Amino acid sequence: MSPTKKIVKAQNPKQRRVHESIVKQLHDLITRGEFPPGKRLPSERKLAEIFAVSRHGVREALRKLEEQGLVFSRQGDGTYVRKIEEVQGxxxxxxxxxxxxxxxxxxxxxxxxxxxxxxxxxxxxxxxxxxxxxxxxxxxxxxxxxxxxxxxxxxxxxxxxxxxxxxxxxxxxxxxxxxxxxxxxxxxxxxxxxxxxxxxxxxxxxxxxxxxxxxxxxxxxxxxxxxxxxxxxxxxxxxxx
CATH class of the missing domain: 1.20.120.530 (GntR ligand-binding domain-like)
Structure with a gap:
């Protein structure tokens, strides 16, 4: 099963703020290896469609994951999962x-x-x-x-x-x-x-x-x-x- 299909089955945000719920779900997918190191995540637009939320909520979630060191952004190219050695470094x-x-x-x-x-x-x-x-x-x-x-x-x-x-x-x-x-x-x-x-x-x-x-x-x-x-x-x- 593809990572995108697994995301679709993830629970919808309820009591928590939207971006916090997305952070948790993406964090789980990354740590489980659904998005392996070096892989580019779906675009903000695609993630917004998948989670049925605004692009703002997705943007805030990606920003939080970047602060945690799990992902990094390349201007004009998207957001990527960090390699294990980069996280450990x-x-x-x-x-x-x-x-x-x-x-x-x-x-x-x-x-x-x-x-x-x-x-x-x-x-x-x-x-x-x-x-x-x-x-x-x-x-x-x-x-x-x-x-x-x-x-x-x-x-x-x-x-x-x-x-x-x-x-x-x-x-x-x-x-x-x-x-x-x-x-x-x-x-x-x-x-x-x-x-x-x-x-x-x-x-x-x-x-x-x-x-x-x-x-x-x-x-x-x-x-x-x-x-x-x-x-x-x-x-x-x-x-x-």
């Missing part, structure tokens, strides 16, 4: 993050306090040359993501350059040390394409505020950027409890 990073997750949340709390103000100061003092360098680093991050990498190094460099734009050496040193601490955790923050593209989009908004010399918008965009990362980490902690 994530375990050391995940284990390291688990050991330091509480500390990571504390670091994010600190970042949420200081980096929005740093962005606001940078909007006042940053030079055109520094803005051009920020644009170059953001383009580098975009290129790395397009090539299937997570863009973590460029992500860190982006934040350090903003701190350099404050003309305050102590702030630059502080941000540099903070991002040295969270460097490994970026493997978690940027572990799937949705989060990577989110990072680029929010970096773009921060950079636009800096280019416009708009301290309040720069502060707001940076705060929302870090607050979202914090929400991801807190969500992971809650799931473990």
């Amino acid at each position: 994530r375990k050391p990073v995940a284990a390291a993050l688990d050991r330091n997750k509480c500390r990571y949340v504390e670091v994010l709390e600190l970042r949420k306090v200081i980096e929005p103000q740093i962005a606001a100061l940078a909007a006042r003092y940053i030079t055109e040359e520094e803005l051009a360098e920020l644009r170059r680093v953001l383009d580098e991050q975009i290129d790395e993501i397009a090539q299937g990498r997570n863009g973590a190094e460029a992500d860190c460099e982006f934040h350090k350059l903003i701190a350099a734009g404050t003309r305050n050496s102590v702030m630059l040193e502080m941000v540099t040390r903070i991002h040295d601490i969270v460097a490994q955790s970026l493997e978690f923050t940027l572990e799937n394409s949705h989060r990577r593209h989110w990072a680029v989009e929010t970096h773009e908004r921060i950079l636009r505020a800096l280019e416009n010399k708009d301290p309040e918008t720069a502060r707001k965009e940076m705060y929302e950027h870090i607050a979202y990362v914090e929400s991801l980490a807190l969500s992971e902690l809650e799931e473990e409890e």
Whole structure:
């Protein structure tokens, strides 16, 4: 019997949210080997027809499976099941993050306090040359993501350059040390394409505020950027409890 026919027999979502039910059913099919490693899943449209749900529900389910590391997306080509060695290769990073997750949340709390103000100061003092360098680093991050990498190094460099734009050496040193601490955790923050593209989009908004010399918008965009990362980490902690 084909995997598609087996999906048709799966139970319909009832009390749970639609995408959570789809996540469970697809997870079961993948772990049972109905969709083997390296196989492309049916399209969003096809899955929506199979489950008799909206494409939005399917999209949210695929996003959750990608966060769990079971699947990955190729832009313009669909969603694929990860190979076993790729899933296993994530375990050391995940284990390291688990050991330091509480500390990571504390670091994010600190970042949420200081980096929005740093962005606001940078909007006042940053030079055109520094803005051009920020644009170059953001383009580098975009290129790395397009090539299937997570863009973590460029992500860190982006934040350090903003701190350099404050003309305050102590702030630059502080941000540099903070991002040295969270460097490994970026493997978690940027572990799937949705989060990577989110990072680029929010970096773009921060950079636009800096280019416009708009301290309040720069502060707001940076705060929302870090607050979202914090929400991801807190969500992971809650799931473990």
